[in-house]
Amino acid sequence: MDQAAIDALGNLTVPAQRHIINGQTVAASDGQDMEVLSPLNGQRLTTVAKGTKADMDAAVAAARAAFEDRRWAGQTPAARKNILLKWAELIDTHALELAVLGVRDNGTEISMALKAEPGSAAATIRYYAEAIDKHYGEIAPTQDGFLGLIHKEPVGVVGAIIPWNFPLMIGAWKLAPALAMGNSVVLKPAETASLSLMRLVELAHEAGLPPGVLNAVTGEGPVVGEAMALSMDVDVLVFTGSGGTGRRLLTYAAQSNLKRVYLELGGKSPNIVFADAPDLQEAAKVAAFGIFRNAGQVCVAGSRLLVEAAIHDDFVAEVARVAEAMKVGNPLDLSTEIGAVNSENQLRQNLQFVTTAVEEGGTIATGGGQVLQETGGYFMAPTIITDVAPKATLAQQEVFGPVLAVTPFNDEADAIRLANDSIYGLAGGVWTANLSRAHRMIGAVRTGVIHVNTYGGPDVTVPLGGVGQSGNGHDKSLHALEKYTNLKTAWIKL
Numbered sequence: 213m214d215q216a217a218i219d220a221l222g223n224l225t226v227p228a229q230r231h232i233i234n235g236q237t238v239a240a241s242d243g244q245d246m247e248v249l250s251p252l253n254g255q256r257l258t259t260v261a262k263g264t265k266a267d268m269d270a271a272v273a274a275a276r277a278a279f280e281d282r283r284w285a286g287q288t289p290a291a292r293k294n295i296l297l298k299w300a301e302l303i304d305t306h307a308l309e310l311a312v313l314g315v316r317d318n319g320t321e322i323s324m325a326l327k328a329e330p331g332s333a334a335a336t337i338r339y340y341a342e343a344i345d346k347h348y349g350e351i352a353p354t355q356d357g358f359l360g361l362i363h364k365e366p367v368g369v370v371g372a373i374i375p376w377n378f379p380l381m382i383g384a385w386k387l388a389p390a391l392a393m394g395n396s397v398v399l400k401p402a403e404t405a406s407l408s409l410m411r412l413v414e415l416a417h418e419a420g421l422p423p424g425v426l427n428a429v430t431g432e433g434p435v436v437g438e439a440m441a442l443s444m445d446v447d448v449l450v451f452t453g454s455g456g457t458g459r460r461l462l463t464y465a466a467q468s469n470l471k472r473v474y475l476e477l478g479g480k481s482p483n484i485v486f487a488d489a490p491d492l493q494e495a496a497k498v499a500a501f502g503i504f505r506n507a508g509q510v511c512v513a514g515s516r517l518l519v520e521a522a523i524h525d526d527f528v529a530e531v532a533r534v535a536e537a538m539k540v541g542n543p544l545d546l547s548t549e550i551g552a553v554n555s556e557n558q559l560r561q562n563l564q565f566v567t568t569a570v571e572e573g574g575t576i577a578t579g580g581g582q583v584l585q586e587t588g589g590y591f592m593a594p595t596i597i598t599d600v601a602p603k604a605t606l607a608q609q610e611v612f613g614p615v616l617a618v619t620p621f622n623d624e625a626d627a628i629r630l631a632n633d634s635i636y637g638l639a640g641g642v643w644t645a646n647l648s649r650a651h652r653m654i655g656a657v658r659t660g661v662i663h664v665n666t667y668g669g670p671d672v673t674v675p676l677g678g679v680g681q682s683g684n685g686h687d688k689s690l691h692a693l694e695k696y697t698n699l700k701t702a703w704i705k706l
């Protein structure tokens with residue numbers, strides 16, 4: 213990849229962004245914009261439309277009209293597949309532009325953003341595009357004289373609320389299966405990461421998606437997100453973000469039309485290292501990368517490191533060595549391994565977690581503070597805190613930042629008890645060369661995803677979803693199609 217090309221794109225002026233409703237770019241109904249500050253330097257990057265309830269209502273109405281006249285669902289599966297494949301191709305062609313725009317907006321290091329953002333979005337859209345003409349209905353095993361047909365129908369209007377950490381990747385996890393099933397979509401990007409996602413929506417139209425099928429409204433969650441969730445005309449609401457917002461969305465659904473709500477929430481994922489791990493050096497490296505990439509702003513981040521007591525001190529020293537060697541810096545520099553924290557507010561929260569952890573008996577093994585203040589951006593050193601008691605705040609609450617909590621364990625039962633002592637259940641990891649132990653741990657650790665002798669990186673072929681307060685429903689894999697599908701039974705007497 214070419215650093216000069218990245219730098220050139222990184223210096224471009226970013227035009228003011230408007231909503232995209234019914235295939236048109238439109239300003240907010242009251243003409244208001246909101247400033248977008250770059251986490252790279254704290255400076256104004258551009259503005260986006262500050263959406264109103266009226267804007268959201270207009271977007272939902274456009275989506276409803278597009279669904280009712282079947283301009284998308286009524287096309288042949290092959291035609292819809294071709295449009296989505298063309299979209300994926302355009303994303304590949306514009307990958308660098310999309311990645312740089314997103315990084316300037318949200319602060320992810322470009323080396324990661326290139327793979328995780330346009331690369332993953334294009335792969336996801338291709339995957340669901342290819343599924344369109346291979347997804348069959350069913351015939352039920354009825355008694356003679358009857359035919360039970362199970363049709364798989366689109367639900368209608370899907371509302372998708374996206375967070376700021378990986379807008380394209382997480383956006384595509386929702387848009388692609390929703391569109392593949394023939395639904396219309398209204399998208400609400402996060403306040404601090406709208407730009408690349410809005411460009412993705414433009415590219416969908418360039419690929420031939422009919423107007424009104426995919427609409428996007430920018431603005432504040434409590435205004436436009438709430439209007440979407442309270443709408444009587446949104447049939448399914450899909451969300452990735454914090455537990456607090458997730459709870460509100462369930463309430464809004466109950467207060468309005470009982471829309472289906474699927475939540476992908478936070479985590480406090482345990483990464484469990486046994487003394488018999490096949491390669492402790494590799495385990496230490498992956499443990500560090502599994503929490504510190506994207507400055508820890510990864511829902512599945514291995515934020516609790518549980519280490520068998522016999523190897524605790526040496527192993528933590530090795531993780532600290534890896535962390536200290538990781539380059540924190542300008543997210544647009546290809547050699548950077550840890551980019552910016554997304555916002556000043558998020559940075560303050562991260563630092564407060566460190567203070568609380570020390571007050572509660574934790575020891576800072578490395579890091580602990582803000583770095584690169586001279587840039588005006590929001591950067592934090594990768595931070596490792598040892599002696600974290602199982603009930604300490606840092607062991608229980610999600611930071612969503614580059615802060616690793618370390619706790620020793622004595623044996624397998626102890627490891628399982630600690631791992632499951634959480635309201636969350638999103639992801640986890642187990643490092644052991646003992647095959648039986650690995651399978652026992654897969655069964656015993658309560659999470660939606662568990663890694664063995666690796667951490668991170670499952671592709672679109674496998675589901676991602678949490679248990680407990682990490683949410684419900686699944687993104688990725690063919691299972692995700694179920695969220696965007698209604699089963700309709702036809703019972704026929706022959």
Ligand code: NAD
Nearest residue numbers: 374375401402433434437438453454457476477478479511
């Ligand atoms: P957040 O809940 O504040 O915001 C997420 C989205 O919800 C944004 O688009 C925001 O505008 C919108 N929103 C906020 N208030 C709203 C309201 N009242 N009504 C409707 N919409 C509203 O979350 P965040 O802090 O920006 O994101 C980080 C969180 O997301 C972390 O907790 C993280 O673990 C979680 N996350 C989970 C996954 C996953 O797959 N499970 C992936 C990434 C992030």
